[in-house]
Amino acid sequence: MRSLPSWAPRLVERWPPVTPSVDVAAVLADRLGLPAGSCVPVWSARAQARSTVHFLGTADRPGLCRWVVKQPRTNWTQDDVASPLAAAREFAGLLRLAGHFTARGGPARVPTPVALLPELEGFATAYVPGPAVSDLLHTRSVLSPAALLDGVGRAAVFLRGLHELEALPARTLDLAQEAGRVRVRLQQRLAPAGLPVPPAVARTLAAVPSRTVTTCQVWLHGDCTPANVLLPEGRTVVGIDIDLQGTGAPEEDLARFVAFTTGSVPFLVDAVLPERLRLHRPLVGRFLECYGSGVCAPVFELRLLQQLAGRWLRLRQLARLHGRPALLPLRLQTVDAQLQSLLLASARRLARATWT
Structure with missing residues (x-):
């Protein structure tokens, strides 16, 4: 064998x-x-x-x-x-x-x-031969991001196709109420781990104005991560491990993919870079551009904040599983800086999206 x-x-x-x-x-x-x-x-x-x-x-x-x-x-x-x-x-x-x-x-x-x-x-x-998008999440992508950006764009094309499986009735929601629910969820998830909701994130959520938006509803992938999108030779893109268990706003799948992609090794340096130079910015832009129209920016950012909080907890858990306990404080410090940076960046985009 x-x-x-x-x-x-x-x-x-x-x-x-x-x-x-x-x-x-x-x-x-x-x-x-x-x-x-x-x-x-x-x-x-x-x-x-x-x-x-x-x-x-x-x-x-x-x-x-x-x-x-x-x-x-x-x-x-x-x-x-x-x-x-x-x-x-x-x-x-x-x-x-x-x-x-x-x-x-x-x-x-x-x-x-x-x-x-x-x-x-x-x-x-x-069998589908070829790497997953997760295989492109390595440190070389910092200096040569073309392959990763292409893979992320192809993943968005797949999700768009998946979300067109069936036309479902749209749903309306109030952004202020939704932001309040997200704020409570962040506190409930992070507090048991001794992690605070960054004050700027909490302030942004509290300031989201009351506005009714309409979001389309789709069949969701359920676990749309970079590991579940394969890139065979040519321009084909293949999605795997799709369960079709639930429906919801497409922003739920989009936010999960972005959280798992940006919360990875190539983007550790973002925590110390000025905002305009952060590496995750072109990736998020390419992903949403290739997905196409219909994304509600405030809803996407609200879903992304929740996904990033979950990713923060998971990365801290993984950091504790590695060997060399003496390096654990440094690992946790690195994870905390990276995920807080991503949360703050999402909050800033949310503020811009809700006041324009």
Whole structure:
């Protein structure tokens, strides 16, 4: 069994390998009507928090991955995203999305559905070779951001296509009331960790004027992060791990992607740069430009503030998991400076958007 190739998403390399208790390759071969023994594992199965993933190919070409079998872990819980769907429901959603993107045309798509595998509580799709947007979030992007900006733009194109799945009734909300709810949520999330809501953020939220805005409603990705957008060769962009569990404003998906992207290593330096030179600014601009019209700027910033607060807590948690405890204070200080900088930048944009 081979190791992962250089072009496989690096995130997969960090997932621990597991030994399946069932012959997944045999089950898939039987479902596809292939001879016994013709379907083989290409790389070790990998366990992540929300699912176990198997990479399979054929015995005559053992180095070529053709299928992925995913087994969702429906008992997994997380405070900022819904628990995974059962395999049958996720596969049904994937079939719907595949038909939608095929009819729509363009570069955006989802992995090709292959088969539901009830005996495994999983399903199979065609393998998509290529990196994820998260693979572009490295320090080299600071000096050469072209590839990252292109990947972020392609991710926005995918989200736009996803959000056009079905026209849903629009919803109105009062910005002042929504800002008040966001302020309470930030306090509720940050206070248990001993983190204050930055005073400038609190003041901005308190000053948001009462104004009614209308937001369209869409089927949401549910966990739109840079790791869930793949970039095959050419201009194709592929979204994965879409659950279609809920509807809401498109700004919810947009804000989650931006929070996970800007709250990463290449943007650590933003905390000490003047605002006009901060690296996250062109990235956010490219992302929203490529998504296109219909984004309500105040709603986007309100959703982004909530996502950034969650990202702040998660990054502090990850900092504590690293070795070398003597460096923990420095790690926490770096995370705090970066996320406070992003929160303040979002608050400034919110202030401009609500008073123009």
